[in-house]
Amino acid sequence: MNQWILASAEKDVDFMIHGVFSYELFGHTVWITTTHICMLIVLLTLMTFMFISGRVMKKADEVPGGFQNIVELIVSSLDNMVDGTMGKNGKNFRNYIGTIFMFILFSNISGILGLRPPTADYGVTFPLGIMTFTLIFINKLRYQKVSGFMKGLMDPWPFWMPINIIGDLAVPVSLSLRLFANVLSGTVMMALVYGLLSKIAYAWPAALHVYFDLFSGAIQTYVFSMLTMTYISDAMTTD
Amino acid sequence: MEFNREFILGCSAIGAGLAVIAGIGPGVGQGIAAGHAAAAVGRNPGAKGDVTSTMLLGQAVAETTGLYGLLIAMLLLFVKPLAK
Numbered sequence: 001m002n003q004w005i006l007a008s009a010e011k012d013v014d015f016m017i018h019g020v021f022s023y024e025l026f027g028h029t030v031w032i033t034t035t036h037i038c039m040l041i042v043l044l045t046l047m048t049f050m051f052i053s054g055r056v057m058k059k060a061d062e063v064p065g066g067f068q069n070i071v072e073l074i075v076s077s078l079d080n081m082v083d084g085t086m087g088k089n090g091k092n093f094r095n096y097i098g099t100i101f102m103f104i105l106f107s108n109i110s111g112i113l114g115l116r117p118p119t120a121d122y123g124v125t126f127p128l129g130i131m132t133f134t135l136i137f138i139n140k141l142r143y144q145k146v147s148g149f150m151k152g153l154m155d156p157w158p159f160w161m162p163i164n165i166i167g168d169l170a171v172p173v174s175l176s177l178r179l180f181a182n183v184l185s186g187t188v189m190m191a192l193v194y195g196l197l198s199k200i201a202y203a204w205p206a207a208l209h210v211y212f213d214l215f216s217g218a219i220q221t222y223v224f225s226m227l228t229m230t231y232i233s234d235a236m237t238t239d
Numbered sequence: 240m241e242f243n244r245e246f247i248l249g250c251s252a253i254g255a256g257l258a259v260i261a262g263i264g265p266g267v268g269q270g271i272a273a274g275h276a277a278a279a280v281g282r283n284p285g286a287k288g289d290v291t292s293t294m295l296l297g298q299a300v301a302e303t304t305g306l307y308g309l310l311i312a313m314l315l316l317f318v319k320p321l322a323k
Contacts, residue, residue: 016317174303177303177306177307177310178299178300178302178303178306181303181306181307181309181310182299182302182306184310184313185306185309188313219295219299220299222292222295222296223295223296223299223300226296227296227300
């Protein structure tokens with residue numbers, strides 16, 4: 001009985017990353033996985049959208065209509081979000097925040113189209129966290145100078161420095177783990193529903209897709225870009 | 240002392256079940272946040288949008304500890320680091 005459950009779960013429940021094909025590179029075997037392919041699909045979708053909107057905005061009308069309206073709505077709402085959070089520093093970060101917002105959003109909701117979301121791979125979310133960490137570090141050095149940076153590290157007392165360093169290093173880890181675990185939990189839940197309840201899984205998993213892919217994905221996108229903006233503008237304040 | 244693979248897998252399953260008890264904390268925390276947000280909207284219905292976005296941000300941050308427990312459970316169940 002037990003063995004049967006384990007065996008059927010191993011066979012039917014499938015949410016792991018699979019290798020599609022491998023090639024040799026400098027004596028190492030490198031695998032092209034489902035994550036790469038799904039990310040390529042997401043990027044191609046975004047690039048197609050970008051090229052079409054670039055074409056449309058070249059000959060933009062005074063009164064927007066149709067596709068131009070959609071593009072202007074997306075861009076202005078992203079700009080408003082960045083400006084509302086970061087204040088007067090916001091206009092330098094509109095491009096970066098807009099880019100990661102669109103990328104994470106499209107990655108998260110790609111699960112609804114049957115792809116494996118690229119953000120359910122820690123190798124995708126950790127670089128995003130590292131990028132945020134780099135931006136925090138650079139802006140801290142630029143705005144607070146080295147003296148302010150060292151003063152921030154030795155905040156209450158000098159011997160508090162190791163704890164402050166650990167706190168700084170925990171930022172990218174917790175950011176990327178939050179996004180990764182949220183998207184992965186949605187992927188696993190959907191795989192369990194389709195794998196173990198496959199006999200009665202008609203129509204009602206659509207409601208779960210709306211929650212796990214659309215709602216949770218959009219919330220996590222918002223949270224990731226919001227926290228990135230908060231950390232960066234926190235690094236910019238000089239006292 | 241040698242243990243066989245089945246024993247280790249069973250103990251891993253028990254550990255995974257214990258690890259997802261971490262979900263209690265975020266559940267209580269998110270409920271408190273949602274209750275206070277509802278009270279805030281009741282006091283000032285005009286600020287509904289701001290209150291909702293702040294609540295969702297705080298809840299998503301509070302969720303992290305529960306997700307760490309979930310990650311541990313996942314690792315124990317599917318990666319099986321102890322039964323190698």
